[in-house]
Amino acid sequence: MSADTQLGEVDESAFSGLAQRHRRELHVHCYRMLGSFEDAEDTVQETFLRAWRRRETFAGRSTFRAWLYRIATNACLDLLAKRRPEPATGGEVLWLQPYPDRLLDELAAGDADEPEAVAVARETIELVYLVAVQHLAPRPRAVLILRDVLGWPARDVAELLGDSVNSVNSALQRARAGMREHLPAERQDWTGGEEDAGSRELVRRYTAASVATDIPTLTTLLRDDVRCSMPPTPGLQVGRDAVVNDWVEGGFGDMTGLRAVPTAVNRQPAIAFYHWREREGAYLPLTIDVLRITGGAITEITTFHGDQFPRLGLPERLPAHDTE
Template identity: 50%
Template sequence: MNDSEVLGGDEAAFIAAARSNDAAQFALITERYRRELQVHCYRMLANYEDAQDLTQETFLRVWNKRESFKGHAALRTWLYRIATNACLDFLDKRNDRTPVPAEPAGAGSEVHYLQPYPDRMLPEDPQESVVARETIELAFIVAVQHLPPRQRAVFIVRDVLGWPAPKAADALELTVASVTSALQRARVTMREQLPDRRLDWRSPATRELSDDERGVVRSYMDAHERNDLDALMALLRDDLRFAMLPDPGKVIVTAKDAVDGWVSSGLFQRGKDDWRCIATTVNRMPAAALYLRAPGDPEYRLFTIAVLRIADGKIAELTGFDATDKPWLGLPAML
């Protein structure tokens, strides 16, 4: 919706609901924006659970401020403004912004609070809601975290949502000059963090997983289920970037070091690991949920969610999320 549509149906209905204190109608109108606002909060915070909480906080603030909405801006714009400021308030309290490293970050690099985002919770119309694949992938989410919070907000509303500078300045209570300066600095950081990626976020490039990606995921799961370390190694690029969250420690940047680490932790050593896997997608990226059955245990238990970035038929980045005792993303805790 653009500013020429500010007197549209949603705006009029919202004002009527606010004047009559009609909570049911209020919920009906605002609920349709929940998924896109939750994605917006996730980009700001990089944590799915926090994004859920801040979306709910946004709706509470919207209800409390309902009488202040006069229809001078589109309802969507007003909701995004409240959500952005709720996230900024949260970040002021969290105060754990990731320091900018000397080299570009890989997915998971030093962002200990990073969580995957379930694709089933994305808006149903990603093109309309500007959920291009590039702006929800883990590497993008990590790169954004290297921006100071207000600079982060400027970058997201300007280059992801595509708002003009005056609209962004009004939403963030900044001058147009401040918005322009913050955006320029943010773009420099994003180029440093994502040197090999397309950086025109305002031209959404939404696409489904390719057959190549699906094939690599199947091979990755098959290697686990056959306990075939050689087959797994063959799927990894030599310059693989691997991180395990929530405690990434040092990001591993070779396939050999990653495999050596897995073996030293007790995996694949005796050829007796008993795996079952489920293919899924998170952050519009291919992923596999890995279930491991311990000796004597009748159940396979959720162990790790492995998110893969695939390039030229091989795994270029692997971000693992410890899922022990965490039935994340709607996945079953046991098989």
């Protein structure tokens, strides 16, 4: 949108068309800020409502896209102040939800040089990064995302937050220090990189062993310092022994009737598990395991409940005859 465009002269339908072009990237931005897919949905709706009501304040000093980002960021900060006065602690985020790759692909399919594609091109959508971000206080979190993910100049971030450039730079340094406390020690541990044949084979072996509830085989696939969580259920298991003991005590080894469907969320391999239900005569959603793989071993398993299946585009059930 050009600087001389007068939004006050645009009708609601035309305005909606302009705003909807940026829906997915704004949703990803709000998701990074909030860690919750559902909260991000609500916040994008609130962003568009605020933008429509304040359309006459758009003076063309920035792009329409940047103007929407300002509104979305403030909407996120307002929600965080109302719902979550304190950031996450202890390495787990109970409100964390997965983000399906099929929706991220809506942005990544564009020109790699376009800002919309850059917003998801960096490895800042993986769950380990999202968890680390959620441990930051809201304003430093906003500064980090705007500066390091979106590449905004410090003066623009300062204007958005009503702070000085010095204050923004100071907040950024604190935020980066906070991230280092919660991210793996080596950058390559969390940036992912190209999926290789070894990783695909590891996912295949993990899937087969899980369906067979073969705990001894699963144990061999885990790194010594593996971490396992299941938001929104409290509890973070750290270390191979702790993870395996949790599986044993939870009765996983005694389960039967599992099926698996491969998928991908947050640019990570994931496996959706279904459990046979005799009454329904079908396999119904159980859980989704999202894996982080480092150096040929599984370093993190984040498990989500079956209520996440619909937004991930997964089948509601698998029929009995659909067997291998």
